[in-house]
Amino acid sequence: MSIRFLSPEDAQKVAAGEVVERPANIVKELIENSIDAHATHIELSVANGGKTHIRITDNGTGMSEADARLCFERHATSKLFTFNDLPTVSTFGFRGEALASVCGVAKVTLTTKQQGEIEGLQLTIQEGKILSSKTVAAPVGTTFIVDDLFYNIPARKKFLKTTATEWNQIVALFKAFCLTYPSLHFVLLHDNTQVYNCPPVTTLHDRVGQLFDPALSASALTLSSTEDKGISVTGVTTNPHYSRYDRGGLYFFVNKRLVKNYQLARAVLKGFCNVLPANKYPFAVIHLEIDPLTVDVNIHPKKEEVLFLHPHIIEQAITKAITTTLEQYMSQRLAPAHKPNPLYVSEPFFTPNNPGFDPFFERSITPHSYNFPTEPIAKTFYLQEPPSETHQHPLLEIPKEPFQDENLHAVEEVSYRIIGQLHKTYLLLEHKDGMLVIDQHAAHERILYERFGKNFGKTETIQLLFPLIITLSPSDLAILIPYASLLHEQGIQCEQFGEEQLRITAVPVYAKQIPLQELVQELVGWIKENDSQPAADFFKTLTEKMRAQLACKAAVKAGDVLTMDAMEQLLRDLQTTERRFSCPHGRPTQWLVSTHEIEKKFKRIA
Ligand code: ADP
Numbered sequence: 001m002s003i004r005f006l007s008p009e010d011a012q013k014v015a016a017g018e019v020v021e022r023p024a025n026i027v028k029e030l031i032e033n034s035i036d037a038h039a040t041h042i043e044l045s046v047a048n049g050g051k052t053h054i055r056i057t058d059n060g061t062g063m064s065e066a067d068a069r070l071c072f073e074r075h076a077t078s079k080l081f082t083f084n085d086l087p088t089v090s091t092f093g094f095r096g097e098a099l100a101s102v103c104g105v106a107k108v109t110l111t112t113k114q115q116g117e118i119e120g121l122q123l124t125i126q127e128g129k130i131l132s133s134k135t136v137a138a139p140v141g142t143t144f145i146v147d148d149l150f151y152n153i154p155a156r157k158k159f160l161k162t163t164a165t166e167w168n169q170i171v172a173l174f175k176a177f178c179l180t181y182p183s184l185h186f187v188l189l190h191d192n193t194q195v196y197n198c199p200p201v202t203t204l205h206d207r208v209g210q211l212f213d214p215a216l217s218a219s220a221l222t223l224s225s226t227e228d229k230g231i232s233v234t235g236v237t238t239n240p241h242y243s244r245y246d247r248g249g250l251y252f253f254v255n256k257r258l259v260k261n262y263q264l265a266r267a268v269l270k271g272f273c274n275v276l277p278a279n280k281y282p283f284a285v286i287h288l289e290i291d292p293l294t295v296d297v298n299i300h301p302k303k304e305e306v307l308f309l310h311p312h313i314i315e316q317a318i319t320k321a322i323t324t325t326l327e328q329y330m331s332q333r334l335a336p337a338h339k340p341n342p343l344y345v346s347e348p349f350f351t352p353n354n355p356g357f358d359p360f361f362e363r364s365i366t367p368h369s370y371n372f373p374t375e376p377i378a379k380t381f382y383l384q385e386p387p388s389e390t391h392q393h394p395l396l397e398i399p400k401e402p403f404q405d406e407n408l409h410a411v412e413e414v415s416y417r418i419i420g421q422l423h424k425t426y427l428l429l430e431h432k433d434g435m436l437v438i439d440q441h442a443a444h445e446r447i448l449y450e451r452f453g454k455n456f457g458k459t460e461t462i463q464l465l466f467p468l469i470i471t472l473s474p475s476d477l478a479i480l481i482p483y484a485s486l487l488h489e490q491g492i493q494c495e496q497f498g499e500e501q502l503r504i505t506a507v508p509v510y511a512k513q514i515p516l517q518e519l520v521q522e523l524v525g526w527i528k529e530n531d532s533q534p535a536a537d538f539f540k541t542l543t544e545k546m547r548a549q550l551a552c553k554a555a556v557k558a559g560d561v562l563t564m565d566a567m568e569q570l571l572r573d574l575q576t577t578e579r580r581f582s583c584p585h586g587r588p589t590q591w592l593v594s595t596h597e598i599e600k601k602f603k604r605i606a
């Protein structure tokens with residue numbers, strides 16, 4: 001067979017088919033054109049997932065008759081463009097290609113009118129040629145109708161996916177545009193039914209509310225924006241009470257362009273590390289503004305991948321924005337419930353003088369009992385008999401002297417009313433938005449875990465008067481000894497003692513009571529399990545596990561009775577702890593039962 005040239009029409013079809021792969025590609029180009037034409041209202045209507053019909057109407061500048069006739073030509077563009085713009089150009093291939101490509105693979109109708117014109121112009125185009133032209137009544141702006149995608153390329157048509165799949169792609173894209181331009185009005189219809197209507201809003205947070213389900217919107221947090229080293233990070237994420245099972249809720253925009261990049265996703269997840277349980281993902285919309293010269297936008301039309309010149313700086317900026325936001329969120333959650341109203345201050349219900357008080361009984365017979373205790377933290381009363389000293393957890397010991405800290409004022413400011421301890425496991429707090437339930441073990445575990453991390457390598461230790469002997473099998477001991485430094489780092493001084501014994505000579509102050517035999521055996525188990533990892537990761541993993549396990553073992557347990565003072569101390573510590581909303585294993589430390597939920601339950605509200 002001899003070599004021959006394709007006809008220009010076929011060449012165009014091939015080229016267009018290369019770039020237009022699916023309806024969403026067309027939608028993207030047309031919406032971008034509308035935005036470029038300064039439209040403030042963009043309505044997208046599709047049928048059959050865009051396979052048979054796409055219509056985009058905008059109220060932008062419209063086109064003159066001459067422009068309308070030209071815009072389908074290959075390389076026809078009204079937009080300034082030099083090769084230096086390449087990295088920022090986000091459309092099909094190069095400037096001026098999009099409409100030409102679309103017109104090569106579908107039946108297109110264009111209706112457009114400019115400001116000041118009396119009539120609009122309507123053109124129908126097929127295979128890049130104008131089939132008909134007429135004047136019509138039309139509003140200022142432009143409407144593109146794209147029918148029967150790939151009507152002329154059956155081979156391509158076969159590759160279109162199901163209506164549901166194509167529709168989902170369009171929805172994802174539509175949402176991306178809405179999230180990029182909150183100040184524009186976007187409407188989306190499918191098979192003539194309106195699916196989204198997003199009037200202009202002033203914040204991304206509000207836009208999220210228009211697009212996503214109520215549970216997500218209720219959890220949305222505006223990212224505390226950062227601007228550092230020429231990188232600006234803004235956006236919205238969700239609080240730790242929201243999660244999903246996939247990464248589909250992570251949106252990234254670089255200089256307003258939707259991108260995919262695993263490093264960016266990783267940075268967000270790092271910010272949520274230990275906040276969400278494993279295999280749960282947050283929602284986040286992250287807008288990055290960076291010097292276009294430091295990002296390589298893969299201009300291949302079908303791809304959204306990007307490469308960064310300094311990925312680490314960007315990752316750090318994102319992680320920081322996320323962690324700061326979560327921190328702020330939690331600080332607010334633990335903020336003062338309310339100042340006591342002096343008129344209502346009364347004797348607390350439960351006093352050491354009245355240990356057998358029964359609130360239900362008492363309330364029914366004496367009107368005085370309706371005086372609710374309203375002191376922010378009543379330090380003098382116990383819900384239980386005052387627990388004996390031995391019940392007091394060593395790490396929650398309260399100084400006997402009044403608190404002399406300079407920060408006393410600040411600490412006192414941050415008060416919530418402790419209702420008490422539930423089943424010796426949970427602290428119940430009155431909170432301005434409802435009732436806060438805190439898991440005492442999870443919370444304390446997190447406090448210790450963060451504290452151990454900060455004091456890494458400089459833990460205060462005590463020498464044991466009688467060394468503790470731990471017996472292991474010879475093979476386990478042989479496995480352990482090369483990693484003895486892991487124990488030393490945590491303040492556990494030890495040495496080999498014969499064939500099958502480890503002698504522990506000093507332990508951290510806090511670890512006086514923890515079962516060290518168990519801990520050492522666990523450490524041997526981790527070493528065996530993880531030794532296929534590269535050395536650096538391996539040490540990191542083991543250190544993390546040790547830290548988490550020590551925190552777990554040293555923390556108060558469910559079942560430990562806490563005094564009011566101890567609870568107070570725990571809350572005070574929690575307040576200044578990083579990542580305080582989950583324990584190191586990812587379990588939440590707290591749960592807010594909202595007043596709304598309570599009122600609903602009691603049918604005070606509908
Ligand atoms: P490009 O956007 O790269 O310029 P396109 O093929 O997408 O290339 O569009 C060609 C030209 O058609 C644009 O430069 C613009 O002048 C005009 N155009 C396309 N869509 C619209 C629209 N919705 N409103 C006004 N002008 C438009």
Ligand code: MG
Pocket residue numbers: 029032033091096098099
């Ligand atoms: Mg364009």
